[in-house]
Amino acid sequence: MLKTSFNCDTVELTHQLGLMIGQKAKPGDIWSLSGPLGAGKTQFVKGLAKGLGFEGMVTSPTFTLQHIYESPIPLYHFDWYRLNQSKEVEDLGWMEWLGRGGVVAVEWGDKFPKLLPPATINLSFEILSEEGRRLSVEAAHPESIPRVEELILCWPP
């Protein structure tokens, strides 16, 4: 298990962390994002999408449940905020989306931890000030630990 945290003093830095992760991402990476409302989860995904090479608008999928961004490695952006049972997640085709060679980012992923595969990297957001956030990362799988190690080496930018 590898645990670390990144301090992002501004919205731009939260975005930048996402961007760096996107640039280094590999097909099949799974990021579970957790933390209170307004903590910057969608902001982070905007950076992630940009890092993957997606140029269009990235918005919150809370109501729409899933957005697909067609970047060179596609990004599947989920949001479990409105979902109350793991069955609802499964009915959305969750397992099928995992195996499609894209990068998966799921907001409120901590609501159904049992549905997250072992290689999932958990990123939890904490509000420190108006813009300041602490992002704590947890990786437990031999495939995902190097991802986080890479990140530690290049942060802060």
Add this chain to the structure above:
Amino acid sequence: MLNSLVLGIESSCDETSVAIVKDGYRVLANETASQMALHSRYGGVVPEVASRQHLESLPLLVTEVLKQAQVTFDDLTGIAVTGMPGLIGALLVGVSAAKGLAFTLHLPLAMIHHIEAHLYAVQLDSDPVLFPALGLAVSGGHTELYHMEGWGQYRLLGSTRDDAAGEAFDKVAKLMGLGYPGGPIIEKLAKNAPQVTEKFSVSRMKDKSQDFSFSGLKTAVSLEIKKTPLQSEKDREHLAAKFQNTILEEISKRVRIALEEFQPKSLVVGGGVACNQALREALKKEAEPFKTVLRVPPPKYCSDNGAMIAGLGAYQISQGRISSLSATAASRSTFY
């Protein structure tokens, strides 16, 4: 559109809804699964969010609307279905059903853009829209402003960069410890505090874009609650009013700029948030100086419904915009 009788299917997200619309505007029947007592009438449990819900509800709804409208399959002149945007699995249920009906009944098929249909909803049981118009779609999943020369002729002026307006209402209600859906609860609280004119100062977008942004407002509310916890009903009313003032100004301001630029004949509003009475009043105030007519559908046609799909479908078919049976659904798409 005269003498047309179109069956419309909506299944892009939570709601399964089917309707039959005559002549492109007269709603003969409009039924939505979550609203009708499907459970008791037909038995069985309908899961909340699932493609399976659409699959289970659709045939029942089709039978039900035909009965209500007192027509048969043979009377129909076209089939319309939401093709985009939405959840791909949910959309596919509606699209497959619509294709099956169009194929077996030898009827033209119209694939409909969900947002465009929300704007078309103002014509249901009502008069045609005078163009040029501004179109404002405000719902849980979308916040978009369009310049419209006619149905099918649009230019996007701005959309949300983060949260949709309806989502902001719901999440702020959650932060305030209120129930769901948050929109009507916040509106009611705000109504009790008409003296509050305060607004949140939310950081402006750095470029001159016409886009909306509500995520900063959500954060501002959460920080305010942290600083001064809500203790009384009066506190809640005050915060609800302050939040609603801010969000209405965010929307009004962009509509105002577009009204000045285009001086349109109509301002067309659609989507769930269009139910908000304070929003209607704010937009009316903006439209009046320009002699622009504000058009808002009744609440039953603001939220997702099959009638708006059937209505726009009748129009598209009358214009010869018929979709091929090999057309497919798309999770995200633009129509401008």
